[in-house]
Amino acid sequence: MAEKMDTSADRKVLESLENLGAGTAFADQIFSLVGHSQFFAEFNRQDVDRLAGYMRIYHAQPEQTIIREGDVGDYMLLVIRGEVDIYKRNLMGEQQLMTSVTPGMTLGEMSMIDGEPRFATCIALKETTFGTLTRDDMVKIIVESPSLGAKILIKLVTMLSQRLRHTSATLLQYMGSR
Amino acid sequence: MAEKMDTSADRKVLESLENLGAGTAFADQIFSLVGHSQFFAEFNRQDVDRLAGYMRIYHAQPEQTIIREGDVGDYMLLVIRGEVDIYKRNLMGEQQLMTSVTPGMTLGEMSMIDGEPRFATCIALKETTFGTLTRDDMVKIIVESPSLGAKILIKLVTMLSQRLRHTSATLLQYMGSR
Numbered sequence: 001m002a003e004k005m006d007t008s009a010d011r012k013v014l015e016s017l018e019n020l021g022a023g024t025a026f027a028d029q030i031f032s033l034v035g036h037s038q039f040f041a042e043f044n045r046q047d048v049d050r051l052a053g054y055m056r057i058y059h060a061q062p063e064q065t066i067i068r069e070g071d072v073g074d075y076m077l078l079v080i081r082g083e084v085d086i087y088k089r090n091l092m093g094e095q096q097l098m099t100s101v102t103p104g105m106t107l108g109e110m111s112m113i114d115g116e117p118r119f120a121t122c123i124a125l126k127e128t129t130f131g132t133l134t135r136d137d138m139v140k141i142i143v144e145s146p147s148l149g150a151k152i153l154i155k156l157v158t159m160l161s162q163r164l165r166h167t168s169a170t171l172l173q174y175m176g177s178r
Numbered sequence: 179m180a181e182k183m184d185t186s187a188d189r190k191v192l193e194s195l196e197n198l199g200a201g202t203a204f205a206d207q208i209f210s211l212v213g214h215s216q217f218f219a220e221f222n223r224q225d226v227d228r229l230a231g232y233m234r235i236y237h238a239q240p241e242q243t244i245i246r247e248g249d250v251g252d253y254m255l256l257v258i259r260g261e262v263d264i265y266k267r268n269l270m271g272e273q274q275l276m277t278s279v280t281p282g283m284t285l286g287e288m289s290m291i292d293g294e295p296r297f298a299t300c301i302a303l304k305e306t307t308f309g310t311l312t313r314d315d316m317v318k319i320i321v322e323s324p325s326l327g328a329k330i331l332i333k334l335v336t337m338l339s340q341r342l343r344h345t346s347a348t349l350l351q352y353m354g355s356r
Contacts, residue, residue: 157291168297
C-alpha cells in the first residue's frame with residue numbers, strides 16, 4: 001500500500017498545537033462520545049480503550065488553525081471537546097464558512113482514506129480538544145483488530161452518509177431557487 | 179442490532195425488475211470493476227468471488243425505476259453495466275437530475291448503512307445490470323470475513339468521500355455565485 005506523500009506542511013500545522021499525549025487518558029471522554037450506530041456495531045468499552053491507545057490528543061486555542069485546505073494530510077481527527085469551524089475557499093479566493101463540527105464528530109477522514117489534499121480549512125472556534133488517527137494506525141487496527149476496524153469504518157460511512165445527505169439537500173435548495 | 183423496518187415498497191420496486199439470480203456468475207465482471215483503492219486494501223479474486231456470492235443480480239430496461247425516493251430500503255447496489263440517473267425532488271416537487279452513475283459505482287449505500295429512507299430516485303438510463311447487497315448480508319460478511327468486510331467498508335468510505343468532495347465543491351459554486 002501507499003506511496004509516501006509529503007505530509008510535512010500538514011504535520012507542521014498539527015505540531016503548532018499543544019500535544020496532550022496518547023489518547024489512553026481520554027478513553028472515558030471518547031467512550032461517552034462515540035455513541036451507538038443505529039443498525040450496526042456498537043463500540044464497547046474495550047473497543048474504545050483500544051482505539052484511544054492509537055490516538056494522539058491535541059488542544060487548540062480559539063482561532064488556531066487545525067487543518068489547512070490544500071495540505072496533503074494522512075490523519076483524521078475526532079473532536080472531543082469544543083467546536084471547529086470548517087472554511088472552504090470559494091472561486092473569488094474568500095474563505096466561506098461551510099459548517100461547524102462539535103464533539104463526537106470527525107474531520108479530515110476523507111484525506112485519511114483517499115490521500116487527496118485537505119478539502120477545507122478547520123479553525124478552532126472555542127478551546128478545542130481532539131484526537132488524531134493516522135492512516136497507518138487505521139491499517140494497523142484493521143489488521144490487528146478487524147472487528148474494531150469494521151466498527152470504525154461503519155462509523156465513518158454513517159457520518160459521511162449523513163454529511164452527504166445534508167450537503168446534497170442544501171445544494172438542492174440552491175439549485176431549486178434559481 | 180436493528181429494529182425491523184417496513185421495506186416492502188422498496189422491495190416491490192426491486193422485484194418489478196428482471197432477476198438474474200445469484201452474483202456468482204457475474205464475479206468476472208465485478209472483479210474487473212471494483213478496481214484498486216489507492217491506499218488501502220485491494221480486492222483479490224477470492225474476495226470478489228465471496229462478495230459476488232452474497233449479491234443478487236437484476237436487470238433494468240431504460241426508464242425503469244430502480245429505487246424510489248422516500249421508500250425505506252436496506253440494500254445498496256453496484257452498477258455492473260449500463261447507467262443510472264439520480265433524481266431528487268426539489269422544493270417545488272419537480273424531479274431534478276443530480277448525477278449519473280456508471281459501472282463500478284454504488285448506489286443506495288446510505289440507506290443500507292443508516293436505515294434512513296431513500297434519498298433519491300434512481301432510474302435506468304440504458305439497459306442496466308446491477309448487483310444488490312443487503313444490510314443483513316453486510317453484517318454477515320463483517321462477521322464471517324472481517325477482512326473482506328473491511329475492504330468493502332473502505333471502498334464505501336472512499337466513494338462517499340469522493341461524492342462529498344464533489345457535492346461540496348458544486349455547492350460552493352452556487353453559494354459563491356450569489
